[in-house]
Amino acid sequence: MNFATLYRSVKVNLHQRVLDFVHLLVQNRLRHYTGAATSDFLFDKASSQAILHTERFKAIFKNHIPTDEELIIILLALVPHLQPAFYSHLIQEFFPEGGDFPEFGGVKGLNHRGILPTGETALFVLAGSNLEKRLPIQTLLHHNAWLSQSGILQLEPVKAGEPTMSGRLLLDEEVVELFTLGKVLPPRFSNAFAAERLATEQEWSDLVLNDYTQQQIRDIQIWLQHNHTLLYSWGMHKKIKPGYRSLFYGPPGTGKTLTATLLGKHTQLEVFRIDLSQTVSKYIGETEKNLSRIFDKAQHKNWILFFDEADALFGKRTNVRDAHDRYANQEVSYLLQRIESYPGVVILASNMKSNIDDAMLRRFHSVVHFPKPNAAERLILWEKALPQQAKLADAVDLANIAQKYELTGSGIINVVQRVCLEFLTQNLTAITNDILEIAIRKEMEKEGKMV
Missing domain, CATH: 3.40.50.300 (P-loop containing nucleotide triphosphate hydrolases)
Structure with missing residues (x-):
């Protein structure tokens, strides 16, 4: 069935569109490879364009318009995030008795038990065994090519002596989040991301x-x-x-x-x-x-x-x-x-x-x-830090306190927090000089300063 017709006649969500598109794409390649089809037809241009012009892919690509080949490489890498057994089931359709199929590429992950696509997978799906077609596709996965330079997809480095294209197709985590969730989650602080x-x-x-x-x-x-x-x-x-x-x-x-x-x-x-x-x-x-x-x-x-x-x-x-x-x-x-x-x-x-x-x-x-604030700046900091609810006793002279105690902005905030808690705990009507002095003394002692 023509995919463009399918999209017009049935309201299919984007995730299923991608799975259906890649399924037909890989299926066509396997048919041609096994001799079940004589034509080298892979996909309908309208089908790839229908996916490309969805809002989520526009957000991923921003101002760049990828080629069909670039889009397909991204979709090949995306599929295991949607359906873990996708490639295993597809290959099983054509090779029900199992066995090795090195032309397809793909590797097993440490935790993922399905097939993860590699550069070899992209070459096979897009070019089959045709060397003249394979080499231009290979350049799309070079570290200087758009896919890598944009940060969307990287070809995993491999051990010395291994074919370069045997590296996995690694999608940026945020691309996966944007496609699957519709938004990018802020990265979490961890050993892997110490920020x-x-x-x-x-x-x-x-x-x-x-x-x-x-x-x-x-x-x-x-x-x-x-x-x-x-x-x-x-x-x-x-x-x-x-x-x-x-x-x-x-x-x-x-x-x-x-x-x-x-x-x-x-x-x-x-x-x-x-x-x-x-x-x-x-x-x-x-x-x-x-x-x-x-x-x-x-x-x-x-x-x-x-x-x-x-x-x-x-x-x-x-x-x-x-x-x-x-x-x-x-x-x-x-x-x-x-x-x-x-x-x-x-x-x-x-x-x-x-x-x-x-x-x-x-x-x-x-x-x-960023020097320590002077007395005039400290006075402003005191005035900004104190909430309206915390009333000062008439005898409190903030200008004098600002002149007398060389506290930084964060030090003043710490003092204000202490006196406000004291104000609430004791149900006071006003903050006195004594309460302020005690809180200031504690802060300065904490910083190792003489009072």
């Missing part, structure tokens, strides 16, 4: 920074707004590298993380925090693997990557004394390479600028200082 998604209900008005720091943050906002025009409409991609790299440095609690989060919030970009002190592994080679997974996932999504505790990897590089020193320096070089090639915003955070290696500093577009 935490940052979000906030706060606004720029909640952030208290000095004028110079604000101007430097404005520079990043300008880049986010105009970088695409600068690089591609003005042709500057030939002269400057993609991406924007910034160092945020200053004491804990001065707004580095909140600033990065707000940059994402107001540009509708996801922000992910990578704690380098947790990502760096004592095992040689593991740090590169941990970081590679993050960059590979972020590469085509324009995420803002916020590397916290940057000193853990970007501290002053050591002289090479042993194998671990050599690999430590290699880890720095690897991350430098990935950061410089990343097309989005990368922010590194450190407590002190002097902790960061000089070679790294030269690669930043901006170095932004």
